[in-house]
Amino acid sequence: MRRAAVFVVLVALYVAGGGYSTLLIDGPGQVALFWPASGVALAGVVRYGLRWAWFVPLGGLLVHLLFDPVPPAFLFWSLTSNFVGVLVGAWLVLRGPVTDPLTVRFGLRALAGGLAMALVSAGVGTFGMQQAGIITMPQVPASAFRWLLGDLLGVTSVAPAVMLALGRGHPRLQPPEGSAYGPESEKLLWNVALVASFLLMAWGGSLGGPYALGLVALPLGVLVWSAIRFSPMHTGLAIAVTMLLIAGMAGFGLAGYPAPTQARDGLNLLAFLIVVSSLPMMLAFAMHQQRVTAERLTQRATIDPLTGLYNRNAFEDLVRRDVAGTTAPMALAYVDLDHFKLINDTASHVAGDAVIRGVAGVLQAHRHPDDLLARTGGDEFALLLRNCTAMVAEDRLRTMLRAIEGYRCGWDRQMLATTASAGLIAFQPGQGDFAQLLSQADAACFTAKEQGGNRVCLASVDGGELLDRTAAMRWVVRIREALEDDALELYCQSIAPLRPEANGGRHFEILLRLRDPRSGELMMPGMFMPAAERFHLGNRIDREVVLRTLDWLERHPKEAASVAVCSVNLCGEAIGDEGFLGFLTDRLRRTAFPPDRLCFELTETSAVRDLARAQRFINQLRALGCRFALDDFGTGFCSFNYLRALDVDYFKIDGSFVRDMDSSPLALAVVRSINEIAHVLDKKSIAERTETERERQALLALGVDYAQGYVFDRPTPIDDYFGVRRDEAAA
The missing domain is CATH 3.30.70.270 (Reverse transcriptase/Diguanylate cyclase domain)
Structure with a gap:
């Protein structure tokens, strides 16, 4: 039903345009000055396809029956000229893509199609007029040119408005969302200006003079205003009304504008009106393209392409x-x-x-x-x-x-x-x-x-807890900056035997400090390692510490030769990371420092969390000669059942128990128990955070093997620990 209604509308528009044109015919044997029906024909066939072209000869037949009777010998040529012309013109337009018709490129292609349509229609029609005896052979060129320009003016002035009207609701023919078109108040002012330009043009024409037609520049200026500030549909309708009015004034000789009596005058008028109707429409297409491009750029800058949500x-x-x-x-x-x-x-x-x-x-x-x-x-x-x-x-x-x-x-x-x-x-x-x-x-x-x-x-x-987490996130940023700026520093602290040993080499632990790249402040691990481990940066820090430690020992072979055991802490994340294990294995195979002098410290809680993976990690590095220590031992409470499964060399008694030995019988019992269990399993015990001579003597009495803390030395930069800077200064 809708298709039938559209077909009827197209026929009605074609008949109306043809009827208007017959009023502009000067007399028998003359070609209509302006044929707006050609614009209706081209727009309808381009919009709906070549199969719809049959409304053109049907509309032409009704025009001749109702408004312009012609000799029977010419009727066939008249209907054929319009039908064949629209088929050729629409075919040329439809050869290219019609996905985006509101562009200058499509407008130029439609203009070319309209010109081809007019050429074919004029050629066939004037030949038919000559065959039917309506015009003589000498009249054929002038009639053909007038027919061509009349059809072309119909295309340029009417086709855009009809095309856009038929495409209402079609997404490709709608203005872009958020288009910066002029407001309704400006549109009202524009309407007043257009009417005023018509009145001024009529008044100027009534005064006479050879240049009265130049007042057409007044509505042309208003049309340009519309092209810049309003939608193509608005401009197309304005052009159609303006051209119908101007053609009517010239064709009827109204308001002092004489009707063109000479063929040359008619051709000049038509060519002028074609230019006047084409330019604003092309400008409207260009402005539409600019708005579409601006909307797409805005959308790209504000809309997430995957979801269509705001970015x-x-x-x-x-x-x-x-x-x-x-x-x-x-x-x-x-x-x-x-x-x-x-x-x-x-x-x-x-x-x-x-x-x-x-x-x-x-x-x-x-x-x-x-x-x-x-x-x-x-x-x-x-x-x-x-x-x-x-x-x-x-x-x-x-x-x-x-x-x-x-x-x-x-x-x-x-x-x-x-x-x-x-x-x-x-x-x-x-x-x-x-x-x-x-x-x-x-x-x-x-x-x-x-x-x-x-x-x-x-x-x-x-909220306090969340503010703490936000602060931890800021720490992550600082840690990443420190890693990028090479701001990690290695310190050493001795692990001293409580009884004399035959091997007098250095036994120490590598400790980490972070030099803030912004303030230069030296920060302790307790300040940044919790944040690093929470946000999975511990693995990266461990890599950096291992690399720096081995690089330093390789650069200082004399100092490295004095090392008995060098202990390096590893975070729990490293134990379960196959990539880290591969990195560590590869680096140890390439180092000149003997791997059997390296001891990796794993915290008790991280080892017990995944016992099988921890043992696999230990076994692979033990194959290279590395040693292991179970750090912070005693804090897990339930971990004694797993000691036989973890093949480590040292148990490091957590410093909290060492500190409380004097005041807490429980702490003393824990230290004694850990030491005895270590010896039963043929392991060595190390007491952390031994701060006083009293604590050292107590540990010695319990039979603890090693101690680490301020009673022996404080953490020292690795160069100072080995006296590298002092030796370099003396040299």
């Missing part, structure tokens, strides 16, 4: 604007998918992208209409909940997390699923800037993940 920059701008413009309570949420890397690693990154798109759709469907949602990167989303208390915001987020948990993404005959953790901070405008609030929400999200994931963690603007 981080746009979200930040919108949040700042919202916070500045309201006093209502708000909440900022940070949502991160749990274990999303598993999906990328097992199903592919393409599958991961599909899951992210699906989760974005779930969040979009379950968010409150007033809330602002964005994808901030990777598998992370941010949400601003407007006019919302903490309790309400927490309920909304829990609903979203349940929806994510229930979401399934079909991929390669499997169903992919995930969960999410969320950090939430409720605030009043003015309580903090965006960066601080997002950092707090991010920290709360991290806490939710640490607690097992798939939950919401609520932070407060002054």
